[in-house]
Amino acid sequence: xxxxxxxxxxxxxxxxxxxxxxxxxxxxxxxxxxxxxxxxxxxxxxxxxxxxxxxxxxxxxxxxxxxxxxxxxxxxxxxxxxxxxxxxxxxxxxxxxxxxxxxxxxxxxxxxxxxxxxxxxxxxxxxxxxxxxxxxxxxxxxxxxxxxxxxxxxxxxxxxxxxxxxxxxxxxxxxxxxxxxxxxxxxxxxxxxxxxxxxxxxxxxxxxxxxxxxxxxxxxxxxxxxxxxxxxxxxxxxxxxxxxxxxxxxxxxxxxxxxxxxxxxxxxxxxxxxxxxxxxxxxxxxxxxxxxxxxxxxxxxxxxxxxxxxxxxxxx
Amino acid sequence: xxxxxxxxxxxxxxxxxxxxxxxxxxxxxxxxxxxxxxxxxxxxxxxxxxxxxxxxxxxxxxxxxxxxxxxxxxxxxxxxxxxxxxxxxxxxxxxxxxxxxxxxxxxxxxxxxxxxxxxxxxxxxxxxxxxxxxxxxxxxxxxxxxxxxxxxxxxxxxxxxxxxxxxxxxxxxxxxxxxxxxxxxxxxxxxxxxxxxxxxxxxxxxxxxxxxxxxxxxxxxxxxxxxxxxxxxxxxxxxxxxxxxxxxxxxxxxxxxxxxxxxxxxxxxxxxxxxxxxxxxxxxxxxxxxxxxxxxxxxxxxxxxxxxxxxxxxxx
Numbered sequence: 094x095x096x097x098x099x100x101x102x103x104x105x106x107x108x109x110x111x112x113x114x115x116x117x118x119x120x121x122x123x124x125x126x127x128x129x130x131x132x133x134x135x136x137x138x139x140x141x142x143x144x145x146x147x148x149x150x151x152x153x154x155x156x157x158x159x160x161x162x163x164x165x166x167x168x169x170x171x172x173x174x175x176x177x178x179x180x181x182x183x184x185x186x187x188x189x190x191x192x193x194x195x196x197x198x199x200x201x202x203x204x205x206x207x208x209x210x211x212x213x214x215x216x217x218x219x220x221x222x223x224x225x226x227x228x229x230x231x232x233x234x235x236x237x238x239x240x241x242x243x244x245x246x247x248x249x250x251x252x253x254x255x256x257x258x259x260x261x262x263x264x265x266x267x268x269x270x271x272x273x274x275x276x277x278x279x280x281x282x283x284x285x286x287x288x289x290x291x292x293x294x295x296x297x298x299x300x301x302x303x304x305x306x307x308x309x310x311x312x313x314x315x316x317x318x319x320x321x322x323x324x325x326x327x328x329x330x331x332x333x334x335x336x337x338x339x340x341x342x343x344x345x346x347x348x349x350x351x352x353x354x355x356x357x358x359x360x361x362x363x364x365x366x367x368x369x370x371x372x373x374x375x376x377x378x379x380x381x382x383x384x385x386x387x388x389x390x391x392x393x394x395x396x397x398x399x400x401x402x403x404x405x406x407x408x409x
Numbered sequence: 410x411x412x413x414x415x416x417x418x419x420x421x422x423x424x425x426x427x428x429x430x431x432x433x434x435x436x437x438x439x440x441x442x443x444x445x446x447x448x449x450x451x452x453x454x455x456x457x458x459x460x461x462x463x464x465x466x467x468x469x470x471x472x473x474x475x476x477x478x479x480x481x482x483x484x485x486x487x488x489x490x491x492x493x494x495x496x497x498x499x500x501x502x503x504x505x506x507x508x509x510x511x512x513x514x515x516x517x518x519x520x521x522x523x524x525x526x527x528x529x530x531x532x533x534x535x536x537x538x539x540x541x542x543x544x545x546x547x548x549x550x551x552x553x554x555x556x557x558x559x560x561x562x563x564x565x566x567x568x569x570x571x572x573x574x575x576x577x578x579x580x581x582x583x584x585x586x587x588x589x590x591x592x593x594x595x596x597x598x599x600x601x602x603x604x605x606x607x608x609x610x611x612x613x614x615x616x617x618x619x620x621x622x623x624x625x626x627x628x629x630x631x632x633x634x635x636x637x638x639x640x641x642x643x644x645x646x647x648x649x650x651x652x653x654x655x656x657x658x659x660x661x662x663x664x665x666x667x668x669x670x671x672x673x674x675x676x677x678x679x680x681x682x683x684x685x686x687x688x689x690x691x692x693x694x695x696x697x698x699x700x701x702x703x704x705x706x707x708x709x710x711x712x713x714x715x716x717x718x719x720x721x722x723x724x725x
Contacts, residue, residue, distance in 0.1 A: 270622060270654070271587065298650055299612070303619030306586060321686075333686065334614055337693035338586070350713035353686055358711065368684075370637075370649065370669055377653035395674065397666035 095341040098314045102136035103129045103332055104293075104324075105357070106156055107181050108317075110140055111325035112364050116154035121356055122167045125320060128352035130173045132336070133343045136202060138179040139167055144188045164199035177201040177228070184208075184215035192218075195226030202228040206263070209239050212247040216254050223256040230315070232261035232293060236277060237268040237379050248284040259289040259315040264304065267297025267327055267376035271307040278311040291315030294330050296322055297376025299368055301330040306338060320349055321357040323364075326382035327372040365389065370397045378404055411657040414630045416575075418452035419445045419648055420609075420640075421673070422472055423497055424633075426456055427641035428680050432470035437672055438483045441636060444668035446489045448652070449659045452518060454495040455483055460504045480515035493517040493544070500524075500531035508534075511542030518544040522579070525555050528563040532570050539572040546631070548577035548609060552593060553584040553695050564600040575605040575631040580620065583613025583643055583692035587623040594627040607631030610646050612638055613692025615684055617646040622654060636665055637673040639680070642698035643688040681705065686713045694720055 105125045106117055122139060129137040140156030148157050155163040159180040168178065178200045182192075184207035192203065203222040207215035215231050222229045231251050233244070251260050262277045269277075274292070281290040292308035292315070294301040305316050318332035333353065336344045371385035374397070388400050402408045421441045422433055438455060445453040456472030464473050471479040475496040484494065494516045498508075500523035508519065519538040523531035531547050538545050547567050549560070567576050578593045585593075590608070597606040608624035608631070610617040621632050634648035649669065652660045687701035690713070704716050718724045 271619065272626070296615070298653070299615050299618050299647065302615050303587065310588070331615065331684075331689075334689060334693070337614070337689065346717065347714045350686060350717060354711040354713050368647075370666060373647075373650060373653065377650070395670040397670050398663045401662065401666060 095339055096309075096314070097341065099309065099339060099341070100135040100315050101332070101335060101339070101344070102138060102179065102315065102317050103134050103319060104138040104181075104317050104329070105319040105332070107138040107140050108319055108324035108329055109364075109366075110154070110156045112323070112366055114153045115140055115157035117156055119166055121360075122156065123171065124352055124356040126167055127171045128320065128348040128356075130171060130176045131348035132345050133174070134176055134332070136177045136179050138181060138204065139164060140180055141187075142180045142182050142191055142203075143186045144191065146188070147186045159200075161193060161198060168199055179204055181206055181232075182218050182222075184211040184218055187218060189218050189221035192222055192225050192227070198227075200227065202230070204230045204232055204261075206232045206234055208234055209243050209247045212250055216250060219255045219257060229255070229257045230259045230261060230291060231255060231257050232263050232291070234263045235265045235381070236262050237264055237266050237273070241280075245280070245284060248281060252285045252287065257288055259291040260285050261291035261293050261315065261317075262308065262313070263293045264295055266379055266381060267295035267300065267372065268379040269294070269304055270300070271304065274304045274307040275311050278308050278313050282312065289314045291317070293317040295324070295376070295382075296327040296329060296368060297372040297382065301328070302334045302338075305330045305335060321353045323357055323360065323366055326366065326386055327368055327376070328366045371400050374401050374404055380404060411655055412625075412630070413657065414605075415625065415655060415657070416451040416631050417648070417651060417655070417660070418454060418495065418631065418633050419450050419635060420454040420497075420633050420645070421635040421648070423454040423456050424635055424640035424645055425680075425682075426470070426472045428639070428682055430469045431456055431473035433472055435482055437676075438472065439487065440668055440672040442483055443487045444636065444664040444672075446487060446492045447664035448661050449490070450492055450648070452493045452495050454497060454520065455480060456496055457503075458496045458498050458507055458519075459502045460507065462504065463502045475516075477509060477514060484515055495520055497522055497548075498534050498538075500527040500534055503534060505534050505537035508538050508541050508543070514543075516543065518546070520546045520548055520577075522548045522550055524550055525559050525563045528566055532566060535571045535573060545571070545573045546575045546577060546607060547571060547573050548579045548607070550579045551581045551697070552578050553580055553582050553589070557596075561596070561600060564597060568601045568603065573604055575607040576601050577607035577609050577631065577633075578624065578629070579609045580611055582695055582697060583611035583617065583688065584695040585610070585620055586616070587620065590620045590623040591627050594624050594629050598628065605630045607633070609633040611640070611692070611698075612643040612645060612684060613688040613698065617644070618650045618654075621646045621651060637669045639673055639676070639682055642682065642702055643684055643692070644682040687716050690717050690720055696720060
């Protein structure tokens with residue numbers, strides 16, 4: 094019944110870090126890491142390794158940089174029976190010189206996030222990561238805004254010029270519907286015949302889990318989730334839903350359920366993520382959620398009609 | 410781009426009434442009715458007309474019975490440019506004698522909810538409603554638990570023995586995935602060639618909107634939503650998402666957004682609906698949400714692991 098090729102990656106700390114400038118306490122990161130190891134998740138992503146030249150370490154927490162000492166503190170002493178550890182590097186916000194040789198690192202895998210326009214930067218980072226011994230992926234963000242004539246040659250470059258195990262469809266805006274997911278996953282397979290396709294979905298329109306399933310139906314084998322959907326704005330595909338769907342007996346849902354109750358749900362008092370009307374509006378209009386996030390921080394946060402008219406350009 | 414045949418039905422008050430024994434204040438019902446009229450929704454369902462012999466009017470609110478005087482109070486003085494008014498009758502909990510002639514009623518349409526085993530009761534109610542002048546539908550509940558060899562002949566009866574405009578796939582447990590929606594909608598079309606197919610989805614696995622789209626893709630033309638997803642347990646397909654997807658210029662999203670902010674979101678302080686882990690567990694295990702609803706009322710509501718093990722029959 095299940096497809097053993099499917100690899101699940103938990104990016105609770107990495108994507109959730111976009112909601113709190115990566116300021117998770119160490120115990121939170123250790124709890125998420127432990128839950129993923131105990132649940133048999135294939136990969137756990139503990140943050141970004143972005144450049145301290147571009148992000149101020151006074152302003153951003155340790156999981157925006159993933160220094161090796163912090164990765165060690167997050168993982169030391171926790172039993173791991175094969176869950177790989179990854180961090181993400183933004184193609185345009187990271188420095189390949191920050192990549193230490195893999196055999197000196199806690200991490201196994203580096204995922205490079207990029208816009209299509211930055212694909213050459215992404216390939217430079219990927220080549221450096223591969224050379225230093227890491228498994229790599231390239232994750233193409235804001236995919237709902239890319240035209241075929243720019244995306245297709247970028248994917249051709251990924252196929253020819255990189256060593257990635259997978260290339261991802263990243264629906265940063267939570268704008269895709271199922272037929273678009275099908276179209277993109279099929280395109281990736283056609284242009285990248287020697288790589289796996291991954292999907293990373295956002296929940297602005299309550300479609301993150303659904304679209305992840307649609308990717309799987311079209312043979313995407315790398316799928317992202319976060320515990321209880323924690324993530325920027327409307328959040329991500331909830332890991333607990335994904336495990337319930339996948340049915341692979343190697344996964345154990347219970348540690349994830351414990352982590353929801355003990356670690357993630359308590360964050361609701363400090364962090365505002367999940368389905369909200371302004372996120373639904375930006376998602377359905379194929380816009381970045383940043384304007385919705387700003388709107389929700391202001392007093393008029395429930396003046397949805399005004400936000401809608403503003404997004405449509407009908408009012409200032 | 411849009412499909413004009415698609416009819417949208419709002420059942421905020423009817424399905425939401427399963428969360429509060431249909432005790433909505435009159436102003437709430439009027440606000441929802443007005444929002445639907447102003448938004449150009451095709452149908453608005455204001456409750457059940459179930460039997461006072463089977464439901465105690467001391468215990469249940471007026472929207473469990475939809476007396477004509479209450480329907481009149483809910484709708485009087487509100488401009489309506491063509492939104493039809495419906496109520497629902499449960500095949501096994503209603504009395505055909507409670508149906509007044511349509512020309513004496515506020516309502517235009519009666520939807521009959523039934524389990525497959527009660528299909529003959531449903532047909533009796535439908536025939537009575539049709540005879541008294543109403544448009545009718547039959548809504549087959551708990552569809553995820555029905556076997557083909559019982560469902561198929563029931564659908565054949567609906568085709569032969571009723572006058573329904575549409576017959577619905579009702580995913581009461583929020584258990585269906587997209588491929589199952591496709592299978593069921595195609596089956597309905599095959600067995601009911603002279604009727605439209607409807608879909609009514611629940612959100613236990615965050616798939617209500619996604620599955621509604623999947624029904625639409627397979628040519629279901631009657632689709633249910635509720636404002637901000639209000640409904641029993643995890644709730645329903647959010648009407649605001651549906652309108653954003655449908656793109657029919659006759660719909661106006663703004664009155665729905667106003668109703669979320671002014672009427673529905675404030676109910677969150679009294680009513681507990683939406684995605685929660687116990688609902689996700691019953692959905693993914695294809696179980697009625699009642700055990701999850703009971704669990705969430707008790708002190709141990711966040712002991713998700715225990716609930717999961719209980720639902721699997723591993724503990725008492």
